Amino acid sequence: MIEGRIEGRIVRRIVEAAGGIVYRRRKGRNGEPGDIEVCLVHRPKYDDWSWPKGKLDANESHRHAAVREIGEETGMPVALGPYLDDVEYPLSDEGKKRRKSNSSASVLKHVMFWMATPISEEEDRNRATAFGPVHRADVDEINSVVWLTPAEARRKLTHSTDKDLLAVFMDRLAEGADRAVPFLVVRHGKAEARKAWKGEEAHRPITPHGAACAFALSYELACFNPKRLTSSPWTRCLETMDMFSWQTKQKIIHLPQLTEDAFAENPQTAWECFHGEMLNAARTGTPTAICMHRPVIGGMFDHMRGMCASHSLAKRLIAKSPYMPTGTALAVFAVPQGDGTLTIIDLQKVVPLVY
Template sequence: MSKTVEAAGAILIRIRSGKQLPISVSSGDVLSDEDFHALSDCVEVCLVHRPKYDDWSWPKGKQEQNESLFRTAVREVGEETGTPASLGPFLTTLEYPLNEEGGRKRKGVSGSTTKRVSYWMATPLDALQEQQRHVAFGPVHEADISEINDVRWTSISEARHMLTHSTDRTVLDACVTRLRESALDAISFTIVRHGKAEPRKSWIGTDAVRPLTPLGAAASFALSRELACFAPARIVSSSWTRCADTVLPYALQSGIPLERNDDFTEDAYKTHHQTVLDALESCIQTALQEKRNTLLCTHRPLFEGIFENLRGMCLGTSLAKRLPKISPFMQTAHALNLSVVNSAHGPIIIDIQKVAPIVY
C-alpha cells in the first residue's frame, strides 16, 4: 500500500547588507535579463547543511500532526536557520521515494512511501514583526546540531553550485521565476470570510451585532495560527461584530490595532457598491505604499464584486480563475492570501493561496 509523507520548506531570501533593490524591481513588469542580473546582485538565499546526508539543501521538514503546510514551512525555516520568516508566493512541489532521501538508499523504509515537499518563497521578519506574530504562531525551537550543523547565506549563482541535489535546483528555478515577477517587492494581502455566525432567523437584534457561534469563534481562533504565517501588520475589518470578532484573536495576540471600517459591511455593499470597491483598492494601495502585509475581513455577499475586481489585477487568466466565482465563494473562517506587487498600471496579483483553519 502506497503512502505519502507531507513536508514543507522555503527559499529564505533577503537583501544583502548595504544593497538596495533596483527601481526596476518595483515596476510590476516581468524583469528583463539585465534587470534580473541587477536584482540577483542585491540578494542572497539561505542554505542549510545536514550532516546525516552531508548535503546542502533548502530548509524543510515533515508536517506535524494538526499542522498546515504553511505552518510547517515557517516552523522548519525558523528551526533550521534560526531566522523567523513570513511566507510569500508558492514555488513548487517535489515528490520522490522516501527511501532515497538525501540521495541515498535508506534501509527500513518502504519504496512505496513517497515524500512530497511543498516550497514557498519566504523573507525574514524584523524584531517587531516577530514580536507581533509570536503569540499567534507559537514557539520555534532550534534544530539539533545532528540535524543542521551549518547555515550559509549565498548569492543565487553560488547556491546553484552549492546545492547537492538537482531537484533543489528545480526549486531555485521556480524562485527565479518569482523574482522575475518582482516577488521580492510583493506584499501579502489576505481576505477573510468571517466565522460562522448565529442564524439570522433566530437572532433577536440588529444584523450588525449578530455574533459568532461557539464553533465560529473556535475556527476564528484557529485561523489566527495560519494568518501568522504571513505576518500581517495591519488588520482591517467590516465594522459588524461577526467580522471584527473573526480577526480579533490575531489583533489581541499581536497587539496590532483592529480597524473597523463601515465601507466593508453588507449594508454598504447594498447601497453603495462602488464605495466598497474603492475602499478595497485604497486598502491595497496603502499596503503597497507602506509595505505592510494586510488582513481584511468581510462578508460573503461582497465577494462577488470584490473577486470580479481582483480578477482584473491578476498576472494571467489562469491565476484569475483561482478566484472563486460561485457563492458562497469560500467557507466561513477561511481566507485567500494574495501576493501583490505594484506597477505603473496599478496593483498586480502574482499568486493566490487558500488558507483554512485546523480545529481539533
C-alpha cells in the same frame, strides 16, 4: 504525517513536509538594495546542502510547518510569500544527489515550498502567542547556514530537485514576487442564523464553531505576519479578527464601507476602500488582513479577476456564492506596476485546522 495513497494496485505512504527558499537583498553601494541572496542549510547526517524544510507535526498545516521548520533550521523567524512548488521523491532517496521523480517506492516524501523573508526579532515576539513555539534544531541535524547568490547556490546545492526549485524561484522573481506582500482577505466565521437572531443584523455574532475557526485561523495568519488589521465594523467580522488582534497586540481598523449594507448601497465606494487597502499594502510593504462579508467578497472578486496575471489565476477567484467558506482566508500577492496599477501573481487558500 504519513497518509495512504492508492495508485492502481500499489498502496503508497506519503510523508508530508514543508519548507521554503528564504531570501534577502545584499546592501549595495550608498545603502541601495543589492543582489538577491538565498539561504542554504547543511545537514551532517546526509552531508548535503539543501533548502530548510521538515515534516509536519500532528494537526499542523503545510504553511505553518514551513515557517516553523525554517525557524528551527536557520534560527531566523520568517514570513511566507508567494508559493513556489511541490516536490515529491522516494523517502529512500533522502540525501542522494539525484532523486527519482517517478518511482514504485512504497514511501514517498511530499514537500510544499514557499518563498519566505526574514522578519525582525520584535515582530517575531509580537506574533509568538499566535504562532506558537519554535525550537532551534540540534547541531547534529543542522550544523551550518549560509547566504549565497542564486548562482552560487546552484553550484552548492546537492540535490537536483533543489536546483529545479531554484529555477522556479528565479521565475517568480522575474514576475516581481520580491515586491509582493501578503494581502489576506478573510471571511468571518460562521454566524448565528439570520432567522434565529433577534437583535440587529450588525450585531449578529459568530457561533461557537465560528469562534473555533477564528481561533485556528490566527495560527495560519501568523505565518504571513500581517501588520495592519482591518475589518467591517459588524460584530461577526470583528469577533473573527479579535483573537489575532489580542494575541499580536494590534488594533483593528474599522472600514464601514465594507459592511453588507454599505456595499449594497454603494458597491463602487466599497471597492475604492478595498482597493485602497491593497494599494497601501503593496506600496508600503505592509502585510494586511481585511475581514468582510460574503456578498462584499463576491463584489471585490469581480474587480480582482481583471488584475490577475493569467486567466487560470483569475479562475481561482470563485464567481459563485459563497465565494469562500466561512472562517477561511485568501492570501493575495500583488505587484505594483509603474503606471500605479497592481498585478496579482499568486493566490493561496488559507483554511484553518479545527480538531
